[in-house]
Amino acid sequence: MIDGFIALYIFMLAAFTGYEVIARVPVILHTPLMSGSNFVHGIVLVGAMVAMGRADTTLELTIAFIGVVLAAGNAVGGYAVTERMLEMFKSSKGKR
Amino acid sequence: MGTVGAATAIQASYFIAAALFILGLKRMSSPVTARSGIVWAGVGMVVATLITFLTPGMGNFALMTVAIAIGGIAAWVTGRRVAMTDMPQMIALYNGMGGGAAGAIAAVELFSGDVHGVAVLTLGVLGGVIGAVSFSGSLIAFGKLQGLIKRSFRFRGQNFVNLGILAATAIAGATMVVQGGAMPGHVTLLFVLALLLGITMTLPIGGADMPVVISLYNALTGLAVAFEGFVLNNAAMIIAGTVVGSAGTLLTQLMARAMNRSLGNVLFSGFGETADGAAAGGPAGTMKAIETADAAVMLGFSEKVIVVPGYGMAVAQAQHKVWELCQALIARGVTVKFAIHPVAGRMPGHMNVLLAEAGVPYDLIYDEGEINAEFETADVALIIGANDVVNPVARTDKSSPIYGMPILNADKAKNVIVVKRGQGAGFSGIENALFYLDHTRMLYGDGQAKAAELVQAVKAL
Numbered sequence: 001m002i003d004g005f006i007a008l009y010i011f012m013l014a015a016f017t018g019y020e021v022i023a024r025v026p027v028i029l030h031t032p033l034m035s036g037s038n039f040v041h042g043i044v045l046v047g048a049m050v051a052m053g054r055a056d057t058t059l060e061l062t063i064a065f066i067g068v069v070l071a072a073g074n075a076v077g078g079y080a081v082t083e084r085m086l087e088m089f090k091s092s093k094g095k096r
Numbered sequence: 097m098g099t100v101g102a103a104t105a106i107q108a109s110y111f112i113a114a115a116l117f118i119l120g121l122k123r124m125s126s127p128v129t130a131r132s133g134i135v136w137a138g139v140g141m142v143v144a145t146l147i148t149f150l151t152p153g154m155g156n157f158a159l160m161t162v163a164i165a166i167g168g169i170a171a172w173v174t175g176r177r178v179a180m181t182d183m184p185q186m187i188a189l190y191n192g193m194g195g196g197a198a199g200a201i202a203a204v205e206l207f208s209g210d211v212h213g214v215a216v217l218t219l220g221v222l223g224g225v226i227g228a229v230s231f232s233g234s235l236i237a238f239g240k241l242q243g244l245i246k247r248s249f250r251f252r253g254q255n256f257v258n259l260g261i262l263a264a265t266a267i268a269g270a271t272m273v274v275q276g277g278a279m280p281g282h283v284t285l286l287f288v289l290a291l292l293l294g295i296t297m298t299l300p301i302g303g304a305d306m307p308v309v310i311s312l313y314n315a316l317t318g319l320a321v322a323f324e325g326f327v328l329n330n331a332a333m334i335i336a337g338t339v340v341g342s343a344g345t346l347l348t349q350l351m352a353r354a355m356n357r358s359l360g361n362v363l364f365s366g367f368g369e370t371a372d373g374a375a376a377g378g379p380a381g382t383m384k385a386i387e388t389a390d391a392a393v394m395l396g397f398s399e400k401v402i403v404v405p406g407y408g409m410a411v412a413q414a415q416h417k418v419w420e421l422c423q424a425l426i427a428r429g430v431t432v433k434f435a436i437h438p439v440a441g442r443m444p445g446h447m448n449v450l451l452a453e454a455g456v457p458y459d460l461i462y463d464e465g466e467i468n469a470e471f472e473t474a475d476v477a478l479i480i481g482a483n484d485v486v487n488p489v490a491r492t493d494k495s496s497p498i499y500g501m502p503i504l505n506a507d508k509a510k511n512v513i514v515v516k517r518g519q520g521a522g523f524s525g526i527e528n529a530l531f532y533l534d535h536t537r538m539l540y541g542d543g544q545a546k547a548a549e550l551v552q553a554v555k556a557l
Contacts, residue, residue, distance in 0.1 A: 007326060007334070014322075014335045017118055018342035025125040027354075027438050027463045030347065030445030035187050036124045036134055037343050038314050040117045042141060042190075043336040044197045044321045045164075046110075046148040047328050051204040052163070053154025059280075060204045061156065065163050067200025070231075072167030074194035075145075079138050080175025081186055086124070086131045088452035 032089075035082040042075025102150045109147035110332035116140030117336045121343065127458050144332050167193070180453045181410045184442040185241035188310045191317055192234025198227030198320035199287065205327055206272070206283045214273060216327055221269040223323025225290040230313045230320060232294030237310050240303055241442070249299040255364055258296050265289040297363070305362045307443030308351050312359070315344025354438030356490075356501035386537035388546065391513050392553030394537075395421075398475035400431040402467065404506055405451065407441050408481020408517070412543030415454035418480060421547050422456075424554045433470070434461045435477075435504050437485035468505045477509035479530075481516075481543055487528045498526060512536040515546050 025033055048071040052064035116136050123133030145164075149157065171190065178186045202224025205211050211220050239245040268286040272278040278286075301309055318340030325333025352359050386394075395401055403422065409415055422432045434451060441447035448461060462470075471477060479486055486506040489496045506512055507530050514531055516538060530536060539546055 010331065010334055011322070011338055014338035015342040018121075018339035018344075019346055021118065021121045021125060021339070022343040022346045026127070027350075027444050028436070028448035028458060028461060029125060029127060029130060030351070030438075031183065031187075031441075031443050031449055032130060032445065033121070033124050034311055034314055034344070034347055034443070034445075035183070036121060036137065037318065037340045037347070038187055038191045038194070039134070039141070040121065040137055040336050041194050041314075041318045041321045041340045043113070043117070043144060043333055044194050044201070044317075044324070045141075046144050047201045047321070047324050047330055047333050048197045049145070049148045049160055049164075050151055050154065050328055050330070051201045052156055052160050053151060054208075054210075055156060055204060056208065060207055061159070063200050063207070064156075064204045065159060067197045067204065068160060068163035069167035070193040070200065071197035072164045073171040074167075074190050074197060075141055075171075076168040077171030077175045077186070077190035077193070079134065079141070080172050081178065081183060081190070082124075082134045083131075083138075084176070085180075085183065085449045085452075086134055088449065089127050089130055089458050090452065090455070 032082055032085045035078060035085060039075065039078030039082050042071065042078050045071035045075050047071075099152045102152055106147050106150060107331070109143050110330070113140035113144035113332050114335040116143075118339060121339065180450055181442075182242070183449065184307060184310060184446060185238045188234045188237040188241065188306075188313070191310065191314045192231050192238065195227040195230030195234060195313065195317040195320060198317065198324050199224050199231055199290070200227075201324045201328070202227065203283060203287060206278060206286075207280060209277050211277070211327060214276075217273050217276065219323040220327040221272055221286070223320045223327065225265055225269055225286065226316050226323070227320035228287050228290035229294035229297070230317045232291040233298040234294075234310065234313045234317075236295055236298035237306050237313065240298075241306055245299075254296075254300055258293070261289060261293045261296060265293055301362065305355075305357065307439075307446075308348060308355065308357065308359070308362050310443070311344060311348040311351055315341050315348055318344050351439070351444050354444055354502070356498065381532035381534075383531050383538050384536065386513065386539050388539065388549045389553050391537070391539050392550050392557065394511060394513065395425060395476055395478065395550065396428055396430070396554045396557040398425075398430055400433075400470075400474045401425060401476045401478055402433050402435050402471060402474045402506070402509065404435050404437075404477060404479045404482045404486055404504055405440065405447055406480065406482025406485065407447075408483070409543050410441065410447070410450045410481070412481065412517075414480065414543035414547045415450050415456075417544050417547035417551060419451070419454045419456050421551045421554065424551055428554070428557070432460065433467060435464070435467045435471075435506075436461055437464050437482070437504050438502075440482060440485055464502055464504055471505045471508040474509040476511045476513055477506040479506055479512065479514045480547070483528055484526060486530050487526065489526070489529050493529075496526060506530060507533055507536075510535065513539055515539045515541070515543055517542060
């Protein structure tokens with residue numbers, strides 16, 4: 001479905017997008033943003049689920065099971081800590 | 097829903113998820129919208145995860161749900177409980193899990209022999225190796241910051257050993273691509289080598305450099321996820337992974353620059369744990385102590401105070417008391433600002449999180465570039481738990497390991513008060529010339545206790 005140069009185009013445009021989104025970020029948000037991007041690659045969960053859904057042998061199933069556990073940890077843990085950090089950012093003017 | 101309908105619904109959901117990730121990250125790059133940013137990205141994740149259950153031709157749903165529950169609940173509980181000071185290692189841990197998951201996907205696909213074509217096979221192998229390196233490397237980083245691994249393991253020729261393992265990994269991967277697949281033993285060998293590489297690469301790196309390394313592994317995990325996305329033909333993984341890969345690379349560079357270290361330096365040299373050749377013979381002069389009451393008078397009758405917090409403040413859990421002190425000063429009409437060095441805390445922005453936890457509004461917080469010119473007009477620079485980031489030798493002494501690092505010009509303030517547990521060098525082991533200046537006074541004691549005493553003394557003025 002996504003092959004050859006189309007894949008390459010997606011890769012290039014996504015790479016520039018990532019760069020641009022981060023380029024003007026203030027230092028105060030570096031840690032939450034690193035944590036937030038850490039959460040975003042938790043999308044690996046859908047890949048691990050697909051791999052597990054298609055696994056045939058016990059070996060494949062075992063590895064895929066571990067993969068799904070790890071991926072779910074990445075996504076959920078990444079969300080939990082990022083949200084906790086960002087929740088605390090307040091302005092002295094009292095509004096967000 | 098028919099297979100075609102399901103496929104369309106899945107693609108549409110992945111499309112929405114990818115858009116939400118990018119918009120979420122964009123919102124996270126401003127403090128005003130940051131909170132909503134993570135929620136947007138979270139919605140994207142939930143949508144993508146739920147729709148994946150509809151993928152045609154899948155089984156093992158019960159086990160899959162169990163696996164999601166195990167990983168999800170464990171991470172949620174730990175993520176909610178972890179102290180803000182321990183945030184960097186938790187990020188390392190969750191990031192390592194993502195890398196491990198990417199590695200696991202690659203392993204499953206390679207073991208099953210379903211991967212065909214040079215391009216896809218190459219990406220699959222690369223993604224698997226990068227994911228495995230990120231996994232074991234992140235675990236080592238976690239162990240180091242958590243204090244489970246106390247020392248750095250360094251020996252002569254270490255870089256050559258690492259290079260050797262890297263070469264072996266590359267050969268194992270390349271032969272796999274050339275043969276168009278691999279026997280199970282070959283796949284196992286590849287992953288053992290990659291895991292080993294992550295360990296040996298990370299072990300020699302000192303604690304001070306760890307944030308840069310964690311950020312690098314974060315970018316690498318993103319890349320691994322994107323590569324496995326190509327293998328699985330999954331656009332959401334490709335886009336999200338690539339965005340994180342490039343954003344993470346930029347973030348890594350920004351961090352390394354703030355620490356005055358090049359990435360190569362961090363990865364291939366030893367400095368960062370303790371400066372080996374640190375300071376033979378300290379700076380001239382003596383450190384001059386000050387009593388709490390005198391410090392309170394100095395602060396209370398100032399017009400402008402700039403607070404420079406460091407990781408030491410967070411370790412002493414003093415941020416709440418420090419903010420209380422600042423509120424007492426503000427109530428007296430003193431202008432109070434916080435000056436944060438990019439590498440204050442354990443990683444850039446970490447100190448801001450710790451201050452935010454104490455309730456400090458972010459518009460009182462300034463970074464080095466914004467506030468450095470203001471120190472000259474400040475009556476007092478109050479330094480709490482910071483050391484290397486205010487060391488003026490970074491400007492003057494070419495032989496110092498931190499020479500050239502951008503610092504906060506606290507020495508330019510009319511008076512400097514340093515709250516410090518005792519005499520002695522900081523995290524990097526470098527003597528601080530600031531402490532010996534004529535207009536610097538040392539307030540010895542525990543950060544939290546001293547801050548509490550200052551609050552009382554200021555209120556009593």
